[in-house]
Every structure is written in C-alpha cells, then in structure tokens.
Amino acid sequence: MPQSASGRAHDAVLRHIEESLRSGKLRLGDRLPGERALAEQFGISRGSVRGAIRSLEVMGVVRSATGSGPNSGTVIVSDPSSALGGALRMHVASHRLPLKDVVEARIMMETWSLEHAAVAPWDEEQLDDARRLLEAMDDDALSPEVFTLLDAQFHVALSSLAGNAVVSTMMDSMRGAISEFIDEAVTSRGTWDQMVHVLREHHRGIFEAVEARDGELAARLVHEHIDWFYRHAS
Template identity: 40%
Template sequence: MSENVPSSWLDSPTWRPVARARAHELVIEAIEDQILSGALKVGDPLPAERELAARLQVSRAGVREAIRVLEGQGVLRSSVGAGAEAGTFIASFSGEALTRFLRLHIALSNFQLADVIDARVMLERSSAIFAAENLNDESVAGIRDPLNRMNSEAISREEFNDADTAFHVAIAEASGNRLVADLTIAIRASLRAPILEAFRQLNDWSPVVTMLREQHQAIFDAIIAGDGKLAADLTEHHIRAASGALPALHSPGE
C-alpha cells in the first residue's frame, strides 16, 4: 500500500500529531467555558454528575475526575444529599489551592526558598504601603489583635508562629488587594511547617522572639503613623532578619 503514496505527501509539514484529548480534560474545558462566558457564577449549581456525563457523552468517572481537578483549584465544591444544597457548585473561594501549590513546589525545589523570601518581601512591602494609606478602625484592630497575642508571656512557639502569620496577613488584608492578600497567606501557609520546625530547633528562642516582637511593634507604629515607606522598609528588614534568625529554615535536612 505504501507504494501508492507519494513520499512528499507523507513528509508534508501539514501533518501533525493529533493530540488525544483525555475525557476529563474535555470536561474541565466545558466547565471552564461556562465560567469564562459568564454563564456560571459563584454559588451556581452544575448539573448532576450523571446528567453532565450524559450531556458531554463521557463516563461519570471522567466527570468526577474533572470535578476533582477544579475542586483542587478552589473553583468547585460538592455536597452529598438531596434538595437544593446537594450537588456540585461553583465555590466562593478557597486559598488552599494556592497554599498547596506553593507548599509542594517549594518542597520539590521548583521554587528556591530565597526566591520565595524575596517574593514575600515584595508582596509585604507593597501591603505595608497600601495598609498605611488605607487605614480604618477595623483594619487597625485586625493588625493589633495578633500583635497583642504575640506579646503574651504564656505563648507557645506554635501559637506565636500562627499569631505572627495572622499579623502579616492582617496587614496584607488591610492593603485592600485580595490577590496580594491571598498570595501572602498562601506563601506564609506553605512555609508554616518549615518555619515551625526551625523554631523548634532553636535551643533558646527568647532572643529571637524579643527581636520579632520589637520589629512587629515598629512596623505597626509606622503603619499607624501613615508612613508607608518606613513601614515597607521595616517590613523588609524584619522578614530578612527573621529568616536569618532561623538557620534551620535554610538547611532542613540536606
């Protein structure tokens, strides 16, 4: 049969591999199209799995796999049961997707810790500037509360770490930029375990915590005074000093 086919036809650059689309990717695409076109909004239900499988002419397993992916991206959520609350819905939001993404890729050395810290510096400098410009009573209280918690004498290392995170997150949220806040939260959350472990490996953490407390207070004072530039500089200095005070953060188990 090959003698009937001119070789120039076979060698023509119009022949390209045909990507074989996986069933679940087709379903993801279909759902994504509905979202991008505006047909699906936060809170809207999707058709039932069996219904969607019939409509898209794939198996229910393929639909489920697609839904899992989009659940993993914080886009969908599913509930068992009957009635209006049962089924799969467009989710309101969850930052867990970003957090897991960063956590895994940091662990896989796809992002270097130094790059993550630099990115953090950049994000939080910006947050500090905007927070200082956009202060209101609510955001001040939101920042002051974790600051006070960190100053409690009876605080454990874990509680301190979480209050420390809450302090930084409150500043990011005070900046008014949701994306920046979520990136800040995700980066901090992705580093929670390594930071905590580095804290644990400090024999005496009191000089470190004293330093952190002073630096947090100075940042807070600068933000309250509306001095965004100073707050940004103090924030950068603080992040780098904190990072430097935790040697185990940089060489966990190599």
C-alpha cells in the same frame, strides 16, 4: 475511553464551568449538578466528570462533600490561596523553588503592600483585624506553632490593606508554602523564648507605622523583620 478522549471530556467540563463563572451563570455558593447530570449533559463517563471535579478541588474552585445534607454536593467556593499555597509547597519541597527565592519574593510583595497601604482607603475596622492578632500574640502561654499561625495571619491582614486581592492571595500562599520550615525552625531551636520577644517588638513597630500611614517606615521595618527572622531560623 482512550486517554486522549478522556482528557478532552475532562477539559470540556472545566471550560464549561469556567465560562459559567465568567458569565455569572455560576456564582460563589452555587452547587454544580450531580455527576450523572454532568455526564449526560456532555455525553461523557462519570469517571471523566469525577476527574474534572477533582481538578477543580485542587485548584480551590469547588468543595465536594458526600451525603445528602445541606452541605453535601459540589459547591463553588473559590479559595485561590489554598490552591496556590499547595502548589508552591510541593515545588519548594522538590527544591525546584529555592526557599531563599520565595522569601525574597515575599519581601518584595510585602514591602510593596505596606507602602501602598499608606495611601489606600482602608478604615479602622480593617486595621482592627491586625490589631486583634497583634494583641493575641502577646499571650505568653502560646505555643510556637500557634504564635507563628497568628504571625502569618497578622502579616496577611496588614498586606491586605493595600487593596490588591492578587497580592494578598500570593502573600497568603507563600506563607503557607513555607509554613513547615517556619514551624520546624521555631520548635527545633532552644532560643524561641528570646526570639518571640524580638518578634513582638518588630510586629508592634510595623503595626504602628502602618497605623500612622508611614509607608516608607513600614516597608523598611517589615523588610528588616523578615530578613532577621530567616537569618536566625536558618
């Protein structure tokens, strides 16, 4: 099949799945028909179907697994932060997106989130997610890599209290995009033992401000926290 025709066949499958998701014909957890069925439905090659499925996997829309068990097949999952994080990570690695700009964008979104969390209708159970992560980070036996993973989850948990799914997804994506920089920074320096104590202190202050619904203080503290970390990690 000529490449232009193959591309149109690929796009036809993507448009069909997009329309099915929008209309509700397909929902999270549903399985797509097999390659052969989709190829017959669209009158295209199975190779074109596979290309479309791969694109959907990269976009975080589906998960594919081979075999014949209950977890096999192509399932609608919708994991936007994974897809966006992967794309951002590649562009940061290529230096097309400077790390400094990603950090500034993160500060803008996270300060906005904590300001809005002060008046958002979250409950104590939602805040407990961040509280458990805060307590887990007090374990002195944690490696730097595990600590920074919990740290990332803590920031996303607090930001999600604002109730904006797009901002929460972008926050998660940006943390993923710069995770390698963070891991390298904390493991290549001999000052981690001193840094981790400061990070814990910062986290407690941010958490307490959020818990008190003091959005202005929470936003200021998280700005200072992120700025402090990147100055010491760079």
